[in-house]
Amino acid sequence: MRIYFDNSATTRPYPEVVSAVNQALLENWGNPSGIHSFGRDAYDALSAARKQVGGLINAEPGEVYFTSGGTEADNLAILGVAGRFQRGHIITSSIEHAAVLGCCHYLEEQGFDITFLPPDAEGIVSAAQVAQALRPDTLLVSLMLANNEIGSIQPVAEVGRLLAEHGVLLHTDAVQAVGKLPVDVQQLGVDMLTISGHKINGPKGIGALYVRHGVDLQPLLFGGGQERRLRSGTENMPGIVGLGVAAEITAKRWPQQARQAAAVRDCFWHELQQLIGGVVVNGGWSQRLPGNLNLSFQDVEGAALLLFLDLAGVAVSAASACSSGRAEPSHVLQALQLPEWRLKSSVRLSFGWENTLLEARQAAKIFAEQVELLRRDKA
Amino acid sequence: MQEIYFDNAATTQVLPEIADIAVRMMCEDYGNPSAMYGRGLQAERAVKEAREQVAALIGAQPQDIIFTSGATEANNMALRGGMKARARRGKHMVVSALEHQSVIQTVRAMLELGYDFDLVPVDTNGRLNPTVLQNMMRSDTIMASIMLVNNEVGTIQQIPELRRAIDAKRSQVLLHVDASQALGKMPIDVGELGVDLLTASGHKLHAPKGVGFIYVRPGLRIPPFINGGGQEAGWRSGTENTPGICALGLAAKLAREQMGTRLEQVKQVRAVFLQGLKDLSGWRVNGEGADLLPHILSVAFDGVKSEVLLHMLEEKGLLVAAGAACSSRKDTLSHVLRAMRMRRNLIEGTVRFSFSHLNTVDEAERASQLVCQAVQDLRGII
Numbered sequence: 001m002r003i004y005f006d007n008s009a010t011t012r013p014y015p016e017v018v019s020a021v022n023q024a025l026l027e028n029w030g031n032p033s034g035i036h037s038f039g040r041d042a043y044d045a046l047s048a049a050r051k052q053v054g055g056l057i058n059a060e061p062g063e064v065y066f067t068s069g070g071t072e073a074d075n076l077a078i079l080g081v082a083g084r085f086q087r088g089h090i091i092t093s094s095i096e097h098a099a100v101l102g103c104c105h106y107l108e109e110q111g112f113d114i115t116f117l118p119p120d121a122e123g124i125v126s127a128a129q130v131a132q133a134l135r136p137d138t139l140l141v142s143l144m145l146a147n148n149e150i151g152s153i154q155p156v157a158e159v160g161r162l163l164a165e166h167g168v169l170l171h172t173d174a175v176q177a178v179g180k181l182p183v184d185v186q187q188l189g190v191d192m193l194t195i196s197g198h199k200i201n202g203p204k205g206i207g208a209l210y211v212r213h214g215v216d217l218q219p220l221l222f223g224g225g226q227e228r229r230l231r232s233g234t235e236n237m238p239g240i241v242g243l244g245v246a247a248e249i250t251a252k253r254w255p256q257q258a259r260q261a262a263a264v265r266d267c268f269w270h271e272l273q274q275l276i277g278g279v280v281v282n283g284g285w286s287q288r289l290p291g292n293l294n295l296s297f298q299d300v301e302g303a304a305l306l307l308f309l310d311l312a313g314v315a316v317s318a319a320s321a322c323s324s325g326r327a328e329p330s331h332v333l334q335a336l337q338l339p340e341w342r343l344k345s346s347v348r349l350s351f352g353w354e355n356t357l358l359e360a361r362q363a364a365k366i367f368a369e370q371v372e373l374l375r376r377d378k379a
Numbered sequence: 380m381q382e383i384y385f386d387n388a389a390t391t392q393v394l395p396e397i398a399d400i401a402v403r404m405m406c407e408d409y410g411n412p413s414a415m416y417g418r419g420l421q422a423e424r425a426v427k428e429a430r431e432q433v434a435a436l437i438g439a440q441p442q443d444i445i446f447t448s449g450a451t452e453a454n455n456m457a458l459r460g461g462m463k464a465r466a467r468r469g470k471h472m473v474v475s476a477l478e479h480q481s482v483i484q485t486v487r488a489m490l491e492l493g494y495d496f497d498l499v500p501v502d503t504n505g506r507l508n509p510t511v512l513q514n515m516m517r518s519d520t521i522m523a524s525i526m527l528v529n530n531e532v533g534t535i536q537q538i539p540e541l542r543r544a545i546d547a548k549r550s551q552v553l554l555h556v557d558a559s560q561a562l563g564k565m566p567i568d569v570g571e572l573g574v575d576l577l578t579a580s581g582h583k584l585h586a587p588k589g590v591g592f593i594y595v596r597p598g599l600r601i602p603p604f605i606n607g608g609g610q611e612a613g614w615r616s617g618t619e620n621t622p623g624i625c626a627l628g629l630a631a632k633l634a635r636e637q638m639g640t641r642l643e644q645v646k647q648v649r650a651v652f653l654q655g656l657k658d659l660s661g662w663r664v665n666g667e668g669a670d671l672l673p674h675i676l677s678v679a680f681d682g683v684k685s686e687v688l689l690h691m692l693e694e695k696g697l698l699v700a701a702g703a704a705c706s707s708r709k710d711t712l713s714h715v716l717r718a719m720r721m722r723r724n725l726i727e728g729t730v731r732f733s734f735s736h737l738n739t740v741d742e743a744e745r746a747s748q749l750v751c752q753a754v755q756d757l758r759g760i761i
Contacts, residue, residue: 031390068448071617102606205620223481233451236589
């Protein structure tokens with residue numbers, strides 16, 4: 001039996017998503033820009049998906065723009081705002097996803113000023129920090145709704161209320177939060193919000209950016225003028241209908257799914273503590289995504305543990321999947337100013353609604369065995 | 380009534396075996412290819428195979444292929460990346476007047492960044508003239524963008540000859556070729572073409588929408604266009620669209636294996652269709668004097684408005700287009716046909732028929748009858 005505790009890296013598409021994608025591939029494969037019936041059928045499917053995604057985050061369908069994924073959506077939001085100005089100041093946190101950090105570093109080279117706010121020991125950036133960093137030339141704040149490595153939930157709604165008085169745009173990367181927390185663009189007070197399909201049991205290669213009516217962004221992709229001129233390129237119809245279905249299902253089921261993920265996590269953590277010592281949680285507990293657990297093991301090399309766990313049938317990751325090929329320690333854990341051993345021995349577990357308590361107990365046992373093996377080798 | 384789909388230049392039907400691999404990538408190998416464990420490695424292996432398949436179709440090495448969300452992204456990346464990579468040598472680029480909007484609009488947007496471009500004119504058959512191109516090269520020209528096959532008319536450009544003309548005037552000019560319509564439909568060898576950057580998409584080749592690629596010549600480094608996790612060896616961030624990528628890989632493999640038989644089929648469909656129009660008067664094939672890809676047939680009908688004709692044909696079950704799909708919702712005259720200096724009334728009477736190997740001779744016969752009837756009816760009204 002293989003146990004998959006890496007649901008923050010990617011998730012398995014819902015069967016309903018797979019059938020919708022299959023239908024878009026085999027039957028409704030027209031180009032939505034075409035003026036004949038094939039085009040119109042595709043266009044109808046596109047509109048339906050926009051409505052489904054809007055419904056998930058309480059946005060109007062016309063405020064949803066499809067992209068090739070969360071990364072492109074983050075790029076579009078940040079570079080799109082910056083593209084409307086020559087210079088300016090942007091505030092973000094030092095624990096953002098690489099897509100946001102990458103854009104900010106790029107803009108820094110282009111002459112923009114970027115403030116990277118450090119989190120507290122729990123992995124949270126406060127609205128007060130944002131308030132303090134605001135300048136007259138601040139254009140944008142980009143603050144993730146929940147962190148992908150330690151699951152820390154950021155006070156985005158509070159920042160939204162703060163910025164409403166200042167006329168500064170607010171973007172949030174909600175890729176990890178959607179499906180696990182209430183995500184309502186009105187309550188959050190955000191101007192832009194990023195979603196990814198494959199984190200909510202939708203397909204890879206598709207995402208969306210919510211852009212509030214009236215917010216003017218410079219496009220990232222120029223061409224045929226699709227997505228109301230903001231995102232050119234023939235629409236990824238299989239991906240879009242897949243994301244639509246995933247959004248609709250997620251909107252209905254997420255509270256229960258989040259409870260299940262939290263229950264499995266809590267069971268795993270409880271069991272593990274019974275079995276071994278010398279293990280600590282990175283990040284705080286109170287404001288944490290229900291399915292997230294980030295652990296460091298004393299006297300264990302994280303990379304070796306991952307390998308051993310994989311051979312023993314448990315899939316987890318070191319930090320975020322997209323940076324796992326690198327040897328550098330996680331920028332998120334570094335931002336928490338953890339001691340060296342905790343950086344090197346960290347493992348991220350991300351539980352999903354498909355995981356079971358039985359898996360939690362089995363995995364705890366396997367973890368304990370593998371950790372002990374590694375510690376014995378070292379001793 | 381079985382509809383006849385002659386709009387394959389807009390998009391193509393996904394082949395069942397290609398849909399199967401996309402579905403398999405969602406149901407079984409759904410891991411994140413960047414992950415270190417088994418499921419991630421399976422996905423990574425599948426992406427590697429797709430890269431090899433795409434590379435083989437264009438005579439490239441796998442490591443020179445970068446997957447994107449489609450040809451539009453690939454074209455944006457090629458132009459902006461190429462220009463930035465050469466910015467120290469100049470700011471000017473030359474772009475053929477026939478290019479797709481994803482090229483034209485990108486270079487327009489780059490004017491704001493201080494770059495400059497000129498449109499290279501074409502003759503009445505849609506051909507670029509090497510001497511004209513050569514004479515447009517300036518001392519600060521750093522890039523040229525020329526599509527291999529035009530999407531509206533099907534004109535094939537003589538890329539190797541144009542490459543030589545550029546090189547004779549100025550060295551180290553980057554050549555970008557948009558091969559979206561050509562990929563898998565004619566032999567392409569990046570070495571023979573002499574291109575630095577080549578782009579294409581999957582959905583013109585019976586793969587799904589939402590995936591494409593850019594070929595970057597070995598030794599050339601262009602800055603990434605989308606920032607983030609550093610996937611695609613740092614060239615293009617974002618979790619890989621594994622279903623799309625693997626589907627594109629298979630589409631490339633099938634196109635390579637079946638290129639000869641598919642081409643014969645398309646040629647036959649085209650010939651039968653044209654034969655069926657023989658008794659109709661007052662029409663001509665646009666760009667007829669140049670080499671044309673058999674898959675695309677642009678016909679100008681005298682005394683007919685194409686938008687009316689399109690609707691009549693659709694009612695009878697024949698699906699065609701006036702021009703490029705992505706601009707079909709706008710009321711502008713085709714920039715391609717204008718560049719070929721066609722008269723307004725002929726542009727307004729132009730219909731694009733575009734074929735795939737899935738079309739049959741029987742469809743071609745029926746379609747030609749429908750077209751003859753509809754054109755005669757319309758002319759009768761006027």
